[in-house]
Amino acid sequence: MQTAEIQDQQISYYPIRLDVFEGPLDLLLHLIQKDEMDICDVSIADITDQYINYINVMEELDLDVASEFLVMGATLLQIKSQSLLPSPKANEKQSKVFKDREQLVRQLLEYKQFKEMTRALDQRALSRELIHERPVNFELADQREFHIRATLFDLITAFQQLEDRHQFELDDDYYEELHEEPITVEEKIDFVERILESGEPVNFTDLFPIHANKAEKIVTFLAILELIRLKHITSIQSGHFTEIYLQKRNTDTI
């Protein structure tokens, strides 16, 4: 077949048809319905020519033609040629053609049925959009997962345990240092906020560097308390006396 000829023919034949078909069955169904043919009485010869022409146009236009389209084209050509070629065993040939055709028709009918179901289902989704439910409260959803919000008492307990863990000793020197400590609460607030930026819960103790001195730990703790007070973060626990996690509050929820 000469490409140029087909292209000319196509341009007049399918002037604006450039829909992307979901698959070879979708294309076949379209061709059949366009000609108002009954699927069961479809003329394979007719439809094969149209189908092959369409594939050629798609290729001419550099559209990506999925391999399934080509397989279907081959199947159609086979059924068409089998029905045209003379065969020494006429009966055998007839039954083979009949069977292939029958299978294709069955596949088309089933596909058409699902296309219709898809449209009806889509209609249900449109009706569904007209009714509104109470919006999900994200903060509540978080609490449900973690059960309870850690109280100030829980936080202080966790802070004390942190000190035990790091075997910290209180003495006057450290109080001195607090005044000279270059890290400010503001800086720590920024640090904690950046760590919690992703929205993932972070373990309370992970916010305290192991080698941090007393002053830095206190500043970190004050920063956490301030962020909770400002409602920028929330402290959550799966139960009393369990690990405390800190999480950025969803800004969308008030």
Next chain:
Amino acid sequence: MAQQINTTTKEAPPDQLKSILEAILFVSSETITIEQFCQIIDGASSKQIKGELAKLTKEYQESGRSFQLTEIANGYQITTHPEYHDWVSKFHTKQVRIKLTPAALEALAIVAYKQPVTRADVEAVRGVNSDSVLNSLLEKGLIGISRRTPDSGRSFQFETTDQFLDQFGLKNLSDLPSAEEIQQFLLTN
């Protein structure tokens, strides 16, 4: 809802059952199943609960309320009446509904009507490779791996989820559009 269910309380006075159900529905942002109601309300049978819910539905309808009791995704939920959609949607920027491509919708319909199905079953109907659409449906939570164990040697099977029922406004799987409904729809369109 899990927490509320665990906190069992005193037995519900039968004459208050309808109001109790209404109060629970009023505060919930999720659908509530009959089983959940049974767990919350001691001594009420699922039959009684269904009866009271039917009364509520009727009451709302007859008094022309702007809200309704909707049966959806194997449960119940108070929603607005469709008539007020335009106004409500101006106020309430709704959680974005999952948008589906025609291919995904087609694959979803096949799973919905034929479930449980394998990848190969879906491909056989569509006549085209459906891996990526099925994966995206899985990701969106509209389909899941079937809990029914496949016959030995068979691959995983897919089935639709409650989220699918919710998104398409279906009470349960038997609420899928019937052949008659589909015919009716095609005639009117």
